[in-house]
Amino acid sequence: MSTPSEPGLSAIVGERRQLINLAYRLLGSLVEAEDAVQETYARWYAMSPARQEAVASPGAWLTTVATRVCLDLLGSARVRRERYVGEWIPEPLPDRTESIGGPAGGSRAEPIDPADWVTLDESVNMAFLVILESMTPAERVAFILHDVFRYPFAEVAEMVGRTPAACRRLASSARRRVRAAQVPAAPATEQARVVGHFKQAWEARDIEALVGLLAPDATMTADGGGMVGAVLRPVRGSERIAQYLIHIADKAPGLTLLERTVNGRPGLVAQHTGVTATVAAFGLTGDRITRIWAIRNPAKLRPWTETGSG
Missing domain, CATH: 3.10.450.50 (Nuclear Transport Factor 2; Chain: A,)
Incomplete structure (x- = not known):
């Protein structure tokens, strides 16, 4: 009986890497990104099988829910960071192809760390993440979804519950912030x-x-x-x-x-x-x-x- 559901389960689990990548860029924190993705999956598995079957695109559903969870977290994060001791800097990520230092060897039996799933590109360099921190939550979400992950504004609008025109304005405002703060990166x-x-x-x-x-x-x-x-x-x-x-x-x-x-x-x-x-x-x-x-x-x-x- 379980055979028909296995491909669907595989597809759902297969979205995890994309969701971690999205959530980290939206939140600047791997810990919070992991929590957001866990919450997204908890909401999926809380639905009845009939409701899950009725979802035309589980990947789109998961992305929408993860985006909204991140949007809520961004709002509360601003309050938390006002109480943070000292300066708040986005969480740094290693390149797992490099040895971090210290003794190595043995086999890793523990689950894959979410840090292994984040694609390291210019959209996660520290200077860029710091610029993202200056944006409003809505600007950041619209900008990341459209300019980084290339979602059309019509889809961004559905994810964040705004009109395409409003999302376009938010992304444009975010783009101006990036241009004003960004300097050409050295090779x-x-x-x-x-x-x-x-x-x-x-x-x-x-x-x-x-x-x-x-x-x-x-x-x-x-x-x-x-x-x-x-x-x-x-x-x-x-x-x-x-x-x-x-x-x-x-x-x-x-x-x-x-x-x-x-x-x-x-x-x-x-x-x-x-x-x-x-x-x-x-x-x-x-x-x-x-x-x-x-x-x-x-x-x-x-x-x-x-x-x-x-």
Whole structure:
């Protein structure tokens, strides 16, 4: 009796990767994206088999529900982030083709981490995600659905419960925000070269070299979430940032820096006594670092610490 339903079940489960990709871009948090997708599936399985059978396109239904769940979460997230300790930075994602560092080996019997399912492209680089944070929830949803996932405005309208014209206006407003805030990204090879030199200068505690790699008006933002030590306000200016980094290195002898891909772009992972303590993403203009986003909140570093052991 179960045979006829198996293809349908497979199709439903097969939507999970797409839903995680969508929800992460909408929310900037893998934890919240996972919760949103779980809620979406809970609503699907709460329906009777007859109601499920009546759904013409289960994939479209799941996408619509996930979008609406994310829209609700975005509204409540704004309130939560007003109470957040220090600065809130989107959750960083690793490239799972790279070793994060630490002992490896053995076989992974645990379920696939949702981080493995997020496609790393320009729509998840840290600079872009930070711009998305400046948008209203409605702008962000309309923009991501149309400009990133290429849904026609008629379908976007059905998902968010607005008219196509309203969704078009929202996406257009979001696009203006992106154009106003975005600077041309340095090629990945150039960014990797600069980040590599930055790593060497930090390890050598070479303050002059650090200042030379930073734009004069560079900004460093840290996110400790009140769970670990981190500056509560952005550090501005190349000299102040360099001095702060040297101070951190002096306070944490034995700090190990690893060059790793962060949200699809070259970045750094700092480990202390073998444990990932900080993931840093970088924004560059030309050959100078203009932005550093340092994520230290342990709750946001789960994909960076769940490595094989043994």
